[in-house]
Amino acid sequence: MQPSPHASIAMRAVRTLILIASGVIFFAASAAILRNVLPAPLTTEADRRRLVFERASPPYDTVFLGTSRTYRGLDPAAFDTRTAAAGRPTHSFNFGLFGLRLFEARRVLKDLLAADREDRLRFVFLEMPPANWALERENLQSDRVIRYHDWRTFVDILRYLNQDPQTSVWSGWPRVVPLMENQANRGLGAAAFQSLAAGEDGVDDFIEQGAAELGDRGDGFQPLDQALSRADGDARERMEERHRLLLPSPEEWEESIEKLRKQLSAHQTVTDVAIELLAELSALVDQQRATPIFYLAPGFTPQWDVRGAHERGSVPALLAFDDPDRYPELYDRSLYFDKGHLNERGAELFSVVLADAFLDLQGP
């Protein structure tokens, strides 16, 4: 007896679905194998800083991981001078990255800790990232974003958005694109090929390409006013415009300070997912037998209110510099390049204040 046409179509559909499922399984398995076999690519600024950190001699024992506020506003030399003067010397490195978000910090921190091969790291300062989870559309397919969008991060982002009353969970769906590219290892093998094409000097060349960004001493710190003095052409124009537009007039500055005082009492509530992530970062540093220290950098960008989390123990050590009444010296307009970043003088002062707070935290 001949099967009915409908049964035949249904059989074909089921068979096709099974074949597609088999293909997906083999794809996922192959991608997982490739992810473990292929060498880590060297393409982002985080890779460059990690390499410099890894190759440093003598090795660094203190690192500052944070956003551009850390990169532009924390001077490791000033910090080290202060701790040395107090008899507890440190050798620190600035690992500030433009726009570092909490979700990316886990990946960066893991790589950074893995680079501490001799277990010389004693202190890891973690700047609390700003309360901004959004990602520009043009960055969705950048190497950097793809790198940290694994399944776990993707789910964490959706959970975070679900908990945040100000956002919708649907706003996270564009991140499916970097998730897909992450799972497909996009560009991982190409980077390996590129390093082969670049030859043995490729790693040195890669570091050299971004050497200027690592500052004069190569410790990762480059203040914005120094960057401006060395920029030329379009880059200089852009920086000057930024300086002009983003540094308020003295009157507006006072208004901003007043606004900041009000904001402090109404800081954005930190969600459970964010607390979990902070606790995880803390645990990662602990596992390396180093001490995690969270800090809120001075500035006007809204930040998460982690004081509650600190009191509950999720964030073990917290140094907060976001209060203009407690640290008025850090809120002097002359110390800022723009509203979000300290200038060279400001960075030096903040580094000293941070060192003092750190020494206080350590106790006598």
Added chain:
Amino acid sequence: MIFTELRFIPFLLVVFGVHWLLPGHRSRKVWLLICSYVFYAAWDWRFLSLIWISTLVDYLVGLRLGALPPDDPARRRWLLVSLWANLVLLGTFKYLGFFVESAIALLDWLGIGADPWTLRIVLPVGISFYTFQTLSYSIDIYRGRLEPVRSLLDVALFVGFFPQLVAGPIVRASDFLPQLNRARRLDDVVWRSCILLFLSGFAKKACISDNLSLIVDEFYLHPERYDLLATWIGILAYSAQIYCDFSGYSDMAIASAGILGYTIPLNFDFPYLATNIREFWRRWHVSLSSWLRDYLYIPLGGGKGKPWHRNRSLMLTMLLGGLWHGAAWRFVLWGGLHGAALAAYREYNDRVPARFRGRVPVAVATVATFGSVALLWIPFRATSMADATTVVASAFGQGAGTTSADWRLLVVFAGLAAAHWIASSGKPARALVRAPGWVFAAWVGIAIACISAFSARAVEPFIYFQF
């Protein structure tokens, strides 16, 4: 929109899904035409008007040619209308700036001052391909080899069909138009071959060509810096890049058309395994070389007549073929050198007895042919004649450059050559097409994982888009 861009995949899936869900043959053709124009408009919607002009002119010329008796002298005039319209489009948008600049340079050289002005004309993507397609339609009707098509929709779809619209293959009207007469059936789609071809094309473009472009671009930026080894790596890298780029595009075009039920002829037949230059041209960009043969070389006299006449026809065809690739003298030089090589090979064939010719081992002939083709790519890729001369000098050990390259890249090229040779037998493809379903599914899954991992980080435009 580029075939290797992420957005092409959902585009193709939507085109495919809706195409096969639509009930009627005509509605499917309308859908494909709309999608083809959307695909083209993703670059620049303004140039759609050029496609429409070319389509409409040849549609009307075709109808007029069909209405006139074969011996009517007016037929020739109508053919000239088609030739004139298409060549004016091509000449204006592709060659006008080049000819004006060349004329000014010539006047300047002769000591006659001319105002240095440059035309800034944007080259519409695919114009070289679709004008040749529409020309073949009118010429074939004029020659009585094709009946004119009454349906404007069919002619428009023949010209604008998105898989081959922007970079070929140059599909003949006689190959494509008959396919539009019959409703396509989903059951006729050879799925495995299409998937295989699409993935191999994707791999060639994204994993090989785009990655090699890093080496090639760096090399041709300062060719004077590199030593003998690095120069040969640069030459080999470009030979592999251009082949993988263009044949990869053609493979994806053929596969994309295939899943929609249409057949586009093969454009590349493992050209680097050719044992002589004539065979190379029978395997490389077959749709263009056969077009030039049928519509230019043979009308010019072809292989008939005295040796001088034959070689003249050959040279003229190859010079124009070179110019077709781009509005620059280096392309003309490249075409001329290939013409000279073809003429030399013909002379060799005519003068050397067959019993001696047969003694050259196949491997030696293949390597010699590939070596010649690779060297001839130098003027094609170099940004100036001076750079081309530098590369040639360095390739023969006369360069002054000292920067070397990693010799392990030669192993990569050896691997590519081996893959090219193994694939040419067709056995791996046949084995996969005949394999059990789960084996094929597993292979597809593994292949996609590998392609994705080894794809270049930046999606490069196809080299042939500029032609």
